[in-house]
Amino acid sequence: MTDTAAATPATGSARLGVLLMLLGMVMFSLNDVLGKWLVSTYSVGQLMLIRSLAAMVVLAPFFWRVGWRRLIEVEQPKLHLLRSALFAFEASAFYFAVAYMPLADAMTYWLAAPIYVAALSPLMLGEHVGWRRWSAILVGFAGVIIALSPSRDSFTLPALIALAGSLAFGLAMVFSRSLRATPDTTLVFWQVTGAALFAGVWCLSDPGGWAPVSAVDFGLLSLLGIVAMAAHMLVNRSLKLGDAATVVPLQYTLLIWAVLFGWLFFGDAPRPAMLIGAGFIVASGLFIFFRELQLKRRGG
Numbered sequence: 001m002t003d004t005a006a007a008t009p010a011t012g013s014a015r016l017g018v019l020l021m022l023l024g025m026v027m028f029s030l031n032d033v034l035g036k037w038l039v040s041t042y043s044v045g046q047l048m049l050i051r052s053l054a055a056m057v058v059l060a061p062f063f064w065r066v067g068w069r070r071l072i073e074v075e076q077p078k079l080h081l082l083r084s085a086l087f088a089f090e091a092s093a094f095y096f097a098v099a100y101m102p103l104a105d106a107m108t109y110w111l112a113a114p115i116y117v118a119a120l121s122p123l124m125l126g127e128h129v130g131w132r133r134w135s136a137i138l139v140g141f142a143g144v145i146i147a148l149s150p151s152r153d154s155f156t157l158p159a160l161i162a163l164a165g166s167l168a169f170g171l172a173m174v175f176s177r178s179l180r181a182t183p184d185t186t187l188v189f190w191q192v193t194g195a196a197l198f199a200g201v202w203c204l205s206d207p208g209g210w211a212p213v214s215a216v217d218f219g220l221l222s223l224l225g226i227v228a229m230a231a232h233m234l235v236n237r238s239l240k241l242g243d244a245a246t247v248v249p250l251q252y253t254l255l256i257w258a259v260l261f262g263w264l265f266f267g268d269a270p271r272p273a274m275l276i277g278a279g280f281i282v283a284s285g286l287f288i289f290f291r292e293l294q295l296k297r298r299g300g
Helices: 002-038 044-066 068-072 077-100 103-110 113-124 131-148 157-178 184-205 215-241 244-266 272-299
Strands: none
Touching: 002 077, 002 103, 002 215, 002 244, 044 068, 044 077, 044 184, 044 215, 068 184, 077 103, 077 157, 077 184, 103 131, 103 157, 103 244, 103 272, 113 131, 113 157, 113 272, 131 157, 131 272, 215 244, 244 272
């Protein structure tokens, strides 16, 4: 009787974790659809600025409770600045890329970020990577090349910016590993503030790119930051409720939603090369994740 009672909440928590992760991925995907639609009318800088300011307003009570001094006076401030700049660049690059290319294509490049992290960790963090993970890394890079379909026509500015943005995302994740001891609220503060400053400088340098915003569109632009923040919270909660081996692979459902929503809302048919490359990338990312999980359990 005791064993059954103890098992039930754990099972319920695991199921809730799965549902929250799936819901978070849907929200991220719908947010991407909204961003792709809005960036056809407004500049990336304007979109990023309103999105970031809205997120700051919603998060202000949490920042106030922690205290501004504790948020600003941190160890390794230069690393925080670099991480924030990388996240600001990758978000801007994503919105620029999806303005000119299908959602599924852009998402495929961003899903390669864990592969970049695995490849950069030995160089930047001194972590050991064995031959199995190096093999998976090479498979993942092959997937990126297949998805890009290298040719004179494929090396367009949006494709190159998408690659640069996904690499920046990977670098930011590497720096996040170096800041594991920093509270989540502090990391979010620097990330959101960095994005707002980045977008503000962008808008000041291009005042002609600022378009008049209707009340409805202002609400939708603000919703970008709020929905993304809510999706992040769902993912974080999911990781606390469910086993990582169960919930983390569900993040790859982003690609399914990107293909579906890209077709439904924008009429984008997925390219065969993109689907094949995405398969390589997903397989590589999953292998790297489960291999790292296996090694951590052995070490523990």
